[in-house]
Each structure stands twice: as C-alpha cells, then as structure tokens.
Amino acid sequence: MRLEKCWFCSSTIYPGHGIQYVRNDAKIFRFCRSKCHKNFKMKRNPRKVKWTKAYRRLHGKDMTQDSTFEFERKRNRPERYDRNVTENTLKAIKKIDKVRVDREHRHHTKRMKPKKAQLRREAEKELEQSISMVKAPAAQQQDPSLTLPIKVKVSKPETVENRMEE
Amino acid sequence: MATRLQYENNCDIGVFSKLTNAYCLVAIGGSENFYSTFEAELAGVIPVVKASIAGTRIVGRLCAGNKNGLLLPHNTTDQELQHLRNSLPDSVAVQRIEERLNSLGNCISCNDHVALSHPYLAKETEELIADVLGVEVFRQTVAGDVLVGSYCAFSNRGGLVHPHTSIEDLDELSTLLQVPLVAGTVNCGSDVIGAGVIVNDWIAFCGSDTTATELSVIESVFKLRYHFFE
Numbered sequence: 001m002r003l004e005k006c007w008f009c010s011s012t013i014y015p016g017h018g019i020q021y022v023r024n025d026a027k028i029f030r031f032c033r034s035k036c037h038k039n040f041k042m043k044r045n046p047r048k049v050k051w052t053k054a055y056r057r058l059h060g061k062d063m064t065q066d067s068t069f070e071f072e073r074k075r076n077r078p079e080r081y082d083r084n085v086t087e088n089t090l091k092a093i094k095k096i097d098k099v100r101v102d103r104e105h106r107h108h109t110k111r112m113k114p115k116k117a118q119l120r121r122e123a124e125k126e127l128e129q130s131i132s133m134v135k136a137p138a139a140q141q142q143d144p145s146l147t148l149p150i151k152v153k154v155s156k157p158e159t160v161e162n163r164m165e166e
Numbered sequence: 167m168a169t170r171l172q173y174e175n176n177c178d179i180g181v182f183s184k185l186t187n188a189y190c191l192v193a194i195g196g197s198e199n200f201y202s203t204f205e206a207e208l209a210g211v212i213p214v215v216k217a218s219i220a221g222t223r224i225v226g227r228l229c230a231g232n233k234n235g236l237l238l239p240h241n242t243t244d245q246e247l248q249h250l251r252n253s254l255p256d257s258v259a260v261q262r263i264e265e266r267l268n269s270l271g272n273c274i275s276c277n278d279h280v281a282l283s284h285p286y287l288a289k290e291t292e293e294l295i296a297d298v299l300g301v302e303v304f305r306q307t308v309a310g311d312v313l314v315g316s317y318c319a320f321s322n323r324g325g326l327v328h329p330h331t332s333i334e335d336l337d338e339l340s341t342l343l344q345v346p347l348v349a350g351t352v353n354c355g356s357d358v359i360g361a362g363v364i365v366n367d368w369i370a371f372c373g374s375d376t377t378a379t380e381l382s383v384i385e386s387v388f389k390l391r392y393h394f395f396e
Contacts, residue, residue, distance in 0.1 A: 001243075002243065002244055026266045076261055076263065078244075078247045078250075079251065080252055081248060081251075081252050
C-alpha cells in the first residue's frame with residue numbers, strides 16, 4: 001500500500017479512494033475524488049485552477065522550495081532493513097512534519113503582513129473622503145471623534161530647572 | 167547439468183523464475199515442488215528467494231539481473247522492493263526503474279559482462295542498466311524481434327537464440343556478446359527461449375516438455391557437461 005498524490009490537486013489518496021487512469025502511453029494518472037477526475041476529463045490545467053496545490057505553488061501562495069520536501073521523495077534504491085534506522089525514521093517523521101507545518105505558517109504570516117498596513121491606509125482614506133456620507137460637515141466640527149486628530153508639532157516646554165537658572 | 171521442471175503444470179519456467187550467478191528468484195504460489203527443485207540444486211551456493219513483483223507471479227519476465235544487480239519495474243511495491251533488498255546479498259544492487267516498457271525480463275537479456283536491450287528503451291534506462299548491472303549495453307533485435315529477453319538466453323559461457331535467427335545475425339550477435347551462440351528451440355519446439363530455459367554459469371533449468379535432443383544442445387552450448395565443482 002502506498003499513499004499516492006492526486007495528479008490534479010496533489011492531495012494524498014488513501015486506500016479505497018479515487019480512480020486511477022492509465023493512458024495508452026502507459027502514463028498513470030491518479031485522482032483522489034471524482035471532482036479532480038472530472039476536471040481532468042474537461043482537460044483543465046491544474047496550474048490554472050485556483051484551489052489546487054499546483055496553482056498555489058506556482059503563484060507563490062504556498063512554500064515551493066524547502067528541505068523538508070526532500071524527505072518525502074520516492075526512492076528507487078532501498079536499503080537493507082535496520083531496526084534502529086526504522087525506529088529513528090519514525091521519530092523523525094513526526095518532527096519533520098512539525099517543522100514543515102511551522103515553516104508553512106511562517107510563510108503565510110509573511111505573505112499576509114503587508115495587508116495590515118494597507119488596510120489601515122485604506123481606512124484612513126475612506127474616513128477622509130467619505131465621512132460626509134455618514135455625518136454632515138457641520139457636525140464634524142462639533143464632534144472631534146469623527147475626524148482624525150490633526151498632528152501638530154509642539155515645542156518642548158521649559159523645564160523647572162531652566163526657569164530656576166533664569 | 168540441465169534439470170527439467172514445471173510450474174503448476176506449465177513448462178514456461180522462465181516466466182516464473184530468474185536465475186543468475188548470485189541469486190535465484192522464484193514465484194510464490196504453486197506447489198513447493200518448484201521451489202524444492204531449485205533448493206535441491208542451489209541450496210548452499212546461492213540464495214533462492216521467493217518473491218512477487220507488482221503482486222504478480224511472473225517474476226522472471228518482469229525483472230532483469232545479473233550477479234551485480236537487479237532491475238525492477240516501476241510498479242514493484244515498496245514492500246516487495248524491501249523484501250528483495252533484505253533477501254539478496256549486499257553485492258547485488260536492487261533498483262526500481264521508471265520505464266514505460268515494464269517487462270524488463272522481455273526487454274533486457276544479460277550476462278555478467280554484456281546486455282542486449284530492446285531498441286525502444288529510454289536513454290536513461292540504458293544508462294541505468296550499464297550502471298546497475300555493470301554491463302555494456304547493445305540495442306539489438308533477435309531474429310527481427312524486438313523482445314530480446316524472450317527470444318534469447320545467454321550466460322557467460324554460451325547462448326541460445328530463436329531458431330529462425332539467420333546465420334549473419336548469429337555471427338553478429340556472437341561477436342557483440344563474445345560468447346558462442348546456437349539457434350535452437352526449447353520445450354519441444356517452442357521458440358520462446360527466454361521463457362523455456364533459465365541458465366547461469368554452472369546449471370540450467372528447462373521445462374518438462376524439452377526433448378532429449380534440445381537438452382543435449384543446451385548442455386553443449388552452455389558447457390554444462392563439465393563437472394563444475396571439482
């Protein structure tokens with residue numbers, strides 16, 4: 001039993017799920033569910049379909065290059081069974097998964113960081129331009145909370161010691 | 167000495183087993199008689215390994231190997247790959263290759279120094295064969311047929327090819343492989359040599375239908391009459 005990846009969306013295909021299509025040139029296409037299979041039959045390119053991993057990787061939404069991905073590659077030259085190596089591998093799998101998830105989370109936060117500043121700028125602009133839709137201009141002068149505080153430069157007040165010197 | 171045997175009443179034993187100088191692969195299923203015949207001849211000398219490839223019994227036709235390595239098709243499962251790696255000695259490199267032509271036993275015919283390959287094999291596969299098996303690879307056809315593994319069987323000391331191979335072809339192959347070749351049949355006139363007889367440097371096994379004449383031809387071309395263990 002081997003957990004394969006769906007050709008269309010790149011999710012894992014568990015036993016008992018999905019369809020495998022073998023083309024006449026002996027290339028095997030595995031699909032996790034009929035949604036991916038039907039999209040394939042419609043000849044859609046997974047790189048253009050927004051919800052697939054291929055699109056997300058291509059457009060920088062998800063991590064592309066990372067050393068944790070190297071661990072999951074398919075290997076064609078096996079090594080002799082060694083109990084200790086197997087035990088260590090099983091322990092390492094958990095750690096590697098955790099590291100990968102952490103890195104993906106960091107990638108996501110990094111991607112979303114400029115959003116906060118942009119949202120603030122947009123809000124400021126909207127408040128400046130469109131506040132008249134909410135409250136009349138006359139009311140704004142009476143109620144200072146409806147406008148942004150005007151930034152005024154204040155000189156440093158005389159300290160007590162200086163006055164004393166004078 | 168050539169031994170006659172059957173797998174579940176079928177004389178194409180080359181389909182269900184693979185014999186090299188370093189190991190012997192045998193299909194699972196069927197009676198233990200098949201396995202016992204190999205064990206009787208080879209027990210202490212080389213490991214006789216029961217295996218399946220891609221969940222099938224046709225191990226002889228799916229894999230290709232010699233004393234240096236074993237090549238397996240891409241649909242060999244991970245568990246089978248691990249089983250073969252554990253059972254075979256470390257001197258044998260076990261490798262799974264991604265190749266469109268799956269039945270490597272039909273596409274590759276080799277001994278310890280030279281290999282014949284199907285003319286349509288991919289370039290990477292040819293390089294892998296040269297690398298893993300440590301052989302020189304020639305893209306050739308045998309008697310006009312591309313499935314070289316099916317229509318010829320050769321060891322380091324001699325070879326048997328399809329009966330309809332022309333004399334020029336025979337000479338050409340003989341110079342390429344550097345072994346004496348003979349065009350003959352096996353299993354009472356069957357021209358699929360690769361399925362009918364499996365051979366290494368000191369022993370050969372063939373199907374029960376093989377006639378005495380064919381047997382004597384096999385013994386003479388593979389030089390099995392001489393007592394190997396003095």
